[in-house]
Amino acid sequence: MSNPKPETQNQKSKMPVTRWDMLLGPRRNIVYVVVCAVALAALLFLPRMSLSGFVLTSLTTALLLAVRAQAWNFIGGYTGYAAFGNVAFYGLGAYGTAILMTKLHWPFLPAMLIGGVVATVYAVIVGLPVLRMRGQYFAIATLGVAEATRELVSSPQLSKLTAGPTGINLPFFRPEGLSGAAAAAVGSRYFYYVAVGLLVFVVLVTWLLTRSKLGYSLVAIREDEDAAKMLGINTTWAKVAAFAMSAFFTGLVGGHYAYWRTFILPEEVFNVRYTLEGILSAVLGGPGTILGPVVGGAIYDAVSTFLTFSKPFGIDLGQFHVTILGLFIVMVIIFLPRGVADFFGRHKFSLGMFLENVRQNRV
Amino acid sequence: MTILLGQSLVNAILLSGMLALVALGFSIVWGVLKIINLAHGAFIMLGAYVTFTLFNLYHVDPFLTIPISMLALFLLGYLIQAYVINWVIRAPLLVTFLLTFGLDIILINLALFVWKGDVRAVGPAYAGTGLTLFRDPLTSQGIQVPYVRLAAFVISLVLAGLLYLFMSYTKLGRAIQATGQDKDAAQLTGVRVAPTYALTFAIGAALAGAAGSLISVMQPFDPNMGGGYRLRAFIIVVLGGLGSIPGVILGSVLFALVDVLVGISPLAPLKDGVAFAMLVLVLIVRPTGIAGKAFY
Numbered sequence: 001m002s003n004p005k006p007e008t009q010n011q012k013s014k015m016p017v018t019r020w021d022m023l024l025g026p027r028r029n030i031v032y033v034v035v036c037a038v039a040l041a042a043l044l045f046l047p048r049m050s051l052s053g054f055v056l057t058s059l060t061t062a063l064l065l066a067v068r069a070q071a072w073n074f075i076g077g078y079t080g081y082a083a084f085g086n087v088a089f090y091g092l093g094a095y096g097t098a099i100l101m102t103k104l105h106w107p108f109l110p111a112m113l114i115g116g117v118v119a120t121v122y123a124v125i126v127g128l129p130v131l132r133m134r135g136q137y138f139a140i141a142t143l144g145v146a147e148a149t150r151e152l153v154s155s156p157q158l159s160k161l162t163a164g165p166t167g168i169n170l171p172f173f174r175p176e177g178l179s180g181a182a183a184a185a186v187g188s189r190y191f192y193y194v195a196v197g198l199l200v201f202v203v204l205v206t207w208l209l210t211r212s213k214l215g216y217s218l219v220a221i222r223e224d225e226d227a228a229k230m231l232g233i234n235t236t237w238a239k240v241a242a243f244a245m246s247a248f249f250t251g252l253v254g255g256h257y258a259y260w261r262t263f264i265l266p267e268e269v270f271n272v273r274y275t276l277e278g279i280l281s282a283v284l285g286g287p288g289t290i291l292g293p294v295v296g297g298a299i300y301d302a303v304s305t306f307l308t309f310s311k312p313f314g315i316d317l318g319q320f321h322v323t324i325l326g327l328f329i330v331m332v333i334i335f336l337p338r339g340v341a342d343f344f345g346r347h348k349f350s351l352g353m354f355l356e357n358v359r360q361n362r363v
Numbered sequence: 364m365t366i367l368l369g370q371s372l373v374n375a376i377l378l379s380g381m382l383a384l385v386a387l388g389f390s391i392v393w394g395v396l397k398i399i400n401l402a403h404g405a406f407i408m409l410g411a412y413v414t415f416t417l418f419n420l421y422h423v424d425p426f427l428t429i430p431i432s433m434l435a436l437f438l439l440g441y442l443i444q445a446y447v448i449n450w451v452i453r454a455p456l457l458v459t460f461l462l463t464f465g466l467d468i469i470l471i472n473l474a475l476f477v478w479k480g481d482v483r484a485v486g487p488a489y490a491g492t493g494l495t496l497f498r499d500p501l502t503s504q505g506i507q508v509p510y511v512r513l514a515a516f517v518i519s520l521v522l523a524g525l526l527y528l529f530m531s532y533t534k535l536g537r538a539i540q541a542t543g544q545d546k547d548a549a550q551l552t553g554v555r556v557a558p559t560y561a562l563t564f565a566i567g568a569a570l571a572g573a574a575g576s577l578i579s580v581m582q583p584f585d586p587n588m589g590g591g592y593r594l595r596a597f598i599i600v601v602l603g604g605l606g607s608i609p610g611v612i613l614g615s616v617l618f619a620l621v622d623v624l625v626g627i628s629p630l631a632p633l634k635d636g637v638a639f640a641m642l643v644l645v646l647i648v649r650p651t652g653i654a655g656k657a658f659y
Contacts, residue, residue, distance in 0.1 A: 076457075082456065082457045082460065084460075129643055129647060130643065132646075132647060133646050133650075135456055136399050136456055136460075137601070137646055137650070139399075139456070139457075139460060140399065140594075140597050141639075141642065141643060141646065143594070144594060144597075144598075144635075144638075144639035144642055144643075145639065147594060147635045147636075147639060148633075148635055148636035148639040148640070150635075151632065151633055151634070151635045151636050152633065152636055154632075155632045155633055156632055157632070157633075272590075276464060276468075279457075279461065280461065283457065283461065320472075320476070322468065322472045323468075323469050323472040323473055323476070325468070326465045326466070326468035326469035326472065327465075327469060329461065329462075329464075329465035329468070330447065330462060330465040330466065330469070333451060333458055333461050333462045333465065334447070334450050334451055334462070337451065337454050337455075337458045358450050358451075360453070360454075361450065361451045361452065361453045361454040361458070362449060362450045362451070362452065362453065363449040363450075363452045363453065363556055363557045363560060
């Protein structure tokens, strides 16, 4: 079967792949774009609806989780290298931003950017040896990187720079002339918009990645690394690039966190919880897709917030909420290992899908 | 100076026994089930709390609680493998990783609920006593060998030896090895894979429980103690070579030596970093570890 026209991205996307594709018909790309635009508009107009500071803060946290999940997606979803140590970049971004703002009195946005760059450079240095390993070794090696980075940052040798275990206090966000409650209101909106900006940035980069040669290289590496090498792809540099991109965005989020919370501690910004949440959101929503991690992040944050603050059936969950979250994770892993993407799959949706997942994976 | 080095050597040897116990359970599960049990640290922690509870509530001698904590964790491990992990065992690595991570979270938070987050310790009457070797007649200083640590070392060796005998000379042990080598071939010879997996995981958990009981007497602990041991178990297994009991013991001796020596050097606060660097070095230079790819 010879095809005179080379297969282009457009031609590929004309084939309906999922049930939704078939449902929406040939104009589905436009539908997707419209949906995204509407969602974005909603996000941008939300603060004007005079929501309480608490809701804005929750939303900001959710947005940041989505960015972290999206960042993990570069190395975990598209390249297939499950990195478990991304919190190292988060912490480095936070510390980079904090040090620039406190010692050199830089303004926030440039400091946040350079925090991201610091994380990226670290990723390149650490990535070159660590990315040689595959699968489980890589996963635990990155876990070790995170632990080692935390120790490094809180060590006495570096405490002149990082203030060691006592943490760094950042300057407060002070818009001109305001103070107190008014400043807080402007502040929560400011941080919210920065978070929205970060999300748009990372989603855009992901979308561009899927249309670029690097993107195809990464997917090739994920599918069969040796074959990819034989095709002439420089797998080392592709993997390092993915790792670096992942680090950059995670570092940006870390920088945002630092200025938002105005106080960072090594145990806090290097807490493995941040990695786990990012990975779970990405896996829940569908790794290796453009919007999957965002959706996953939204769901995970919703469940987490619900468990933390609500009282279903009048029972106060109190300290059980983390345990239940753990149970939620376990259930999702067992019944929905491919994440929410399963709902958009080829076949008709039925409860049997869950059982099918289990049957595929059980001993 | 020689006293310091001598003491460090003794400390390292005593520590290595206990680390070997920590790593053995982890190694078996990894070698046979091909999964990295991120909840291993939680099992160790639970063993420590079992001992703590029995010692404080019923005044049972901590060393006598070891069989009890081993049994308790054996049952827990069996149930977890049979009813949770066996359902996802054929899924890709990331899935099982996340699953055991989720289990780890659940166990740690249940422990936080039951025992609260305070730092605990088990302090029997004989806790501080020990031998003093090479005592200098003038200063009365010597190399301290605490009885508790010595007993822990001996018990660890005994358990490791028992494990080796079980694996090599009993039918069940050989079934476990066979399942690890080739699951389908083992099935063809009549081994039932699911219960074998459950048994293996249970043994791993029991060893972790024993290690936890021993650790509870040697140092203070809280529900989050498991993470450090989990990472060390991983490093030791990689160092020693997956699938080899003598390899794990060798690996733990080596690791303990490096750990203790780094501890008395100026690099002391960077202990985890050094351990990690060791791991990366081994993975780059000799990924199969010291004892190579001998299988279980």
